[in-house]
Amino acid sequence: MGAEFVALSLPPLLIGILAAVTCALPGNFLLLRRQALIGDAISHVVLPGIVVAFLLTGTIATLPMLLGAAGAALLAVILIEGVRRTARIEAGAAMGVVFTSLFAAGVLLLEQSDTSAVHLDVEHALYGNLESLIWLDATGWASLVDPVALSGLPPELPRMALALLIVVLALRLMWRPLAMATFDEGFAATLGLPVRAIGLGLVMLAALAAVAAFDAVGSIIVIAMFICPPASARMMTDRLGAQVGWSVVFAILSAVLGYVAAGYGPLWLGYDNSVSAAGMIATVSGLILGITMLIGPRRHPAGLARQG
C-alpha cells in the first residue's frame, strides 16, 4: 500500500492540491472585484498560446509552453480591455467574446498542425493528465528523503509549488492595496495607490496560476478553483482574511475528495474503471459551494441582506 500510494497517488494528489490552492488564492480577489470570469478567460486562452508556442518551437518543452501561455493571457487581457472600451460593452461580454474566440482559434490551430507526435490535444487541455503524473522512482515513504528518487519526481510538482510560492508572496505584499482598491478604488487612488497596476498585477497573478496549473491539471480545474472555493468561503465569513483562509481549506478539500472519489468512487459503486480526477475535483468544488450556500453562516446573496 505504502509504496504504491507514494508512487502512484501522492504526486498527483499533491499537484492537485497545489494547483487548487494556487488558483483559489487570486480567485478570492477576482470574485470580490466581480472579475471571476477573468480566470475563465485566461484558462481558455492558454490553449492557443501553447499551440502557437509549439508551432514556433516544435517542442512541448516547459519554457516555451509557459511563455506562450503567458503571452496569450496577456494578449487576452489587452483584447478584453480593448473590446470593452471601443465597443463600449460590459466587461463580462467582452471577456466572453475574447476568450471563446481565442479558444476556438486554438482548437483550429491544433487541428491543422501535426501534433500527433506529442502529447498535445484538446482533451489534454481540458482535463489535464493528473493521473499520469506518477513517480516511478518511488519505492515507498523512504523515497521522500532519497535525493536520487526525488530527482525523478514529476516536474509539475516543483513547478506548481514554485507558482504557489510566488502567488502567496505576491498576495502578501499586495494585500492591503489590493483590498483597498477592490473595496473603494476611488479612495485608494487618492492615496496615490496605482490602482490600475494593482488590478493588472492581480490578473497577471491569476494568469501565472492558470498557466502553471493548466499544464498539470487542465483548464477544468483551473476554472473551477478560481471561483468555487472563494465563493464557498464567502458564505462562511464576513472577513477578508478568513475568507481567503476558508478558500484554501475548500480548495484542498476539493482536491483530496475529488481525487479519491475519481480513483475509488466507481470501484465502490461496482464499476471497474476510474473517472477523470480533474472532472471529479471540479465537481466536488461545485458540491461544496452548493452545501455552503445552503448552510453557510453568511449565506445571503450579495445585496439581499441590506437594510435601508
Next chain:
Amino acid sequence: MVAMKDTNVVQAAPRMGAAHALPPALSVAGLTVAYGEKPAVFSVDMTVAQGTMTAIVGPNGAGKSTLLKAVLGLVKPLSGEVRLFGLALSRARDRIAYVPQRASVDWDFPARVIDVVLMGLHRELGLLRRVRPEHLDRARACLARVGMQDFATRQIGQLSGGQQQRVFLARALVQQADLYLLDEPFAGVDAATEKAIIAVLKELQAEGRTIVAVHHDLSTVRAYFDHLFLINTRAIAAGPVADVFTSENLQRAYGGRLGEAQLAGGAVTG
C-alpha cells in the same frame, strides 16, 4: 477665516489672494473634462481659500462630482490645472482626504467597520507594517467622533446608509488632512446622521481645515456652508454664500428648472 496651521511645505509658485497670506487650499484653472464627446466640466476656474467651507451646487449632470474627481486625479481632464495648497496633486496627497459617494462602493465587501477606518492610515501602515494598538485607538477615536464607536466590529454590509456615510467620514478623519473633499455626504442619510456629519465638518473648520462638499440640498446651503460654487458644466458663480446664493444665480445655474418654492425656501428668504 484663514488657517493658522503651521506648514513647512515649500510653496511652488503660490498664487496669493490679496486678503490671504496662504496659498489657496484648492485652485483650479481652465479645467475641462469630457466623457466621450460632451464636456461634463467646461473651462472651470475655482479658488478655495484655506479654512473655508464650500458647497459645490448645481443641477443633476452639472459636473459637480466630475469636478471633484478631476481635482483628485480620478478622472483625467482634457485641459486645465489643479493646485492644492499651491502644490501639484502628487505632492499634496497627504494633505487631502476624500469621502466618495456612499453608493460608489460595494458594501457587501468582507470587512468590518474598523477595517475600513484603518484604510485611512495606509500612509503609516504601508504594505506590511503591523497594526498597533495605537492605530486602533486612533481609528476608534474617529469612529467616536461620528458616533459609531459601538459599531467597530460590525460587518459593513449590516450598516444603514447613514451609518455607512459616517464610517466613510471616520476614515477621512483618521487621515488628519488639511483639505476634505466630500461627494454628496448627505445623500440618502437620516436626519441624525446629517446633523452628526455637519457638526464634525464644522469642528474641522474650527481647527482651520478646509472643506469642499458636493451638495444637492438648497435648503441647507445657507446653514451649512460659508462659500458657494455654482456650476452647470461651466462655473456660474462663486463666492461667499451671502453674495452668491441669490435666486438670480440659482436660476442661471438650474436653467429655470428650479421650482419657485425651492427658490423661496432657499435663496430669497433668510
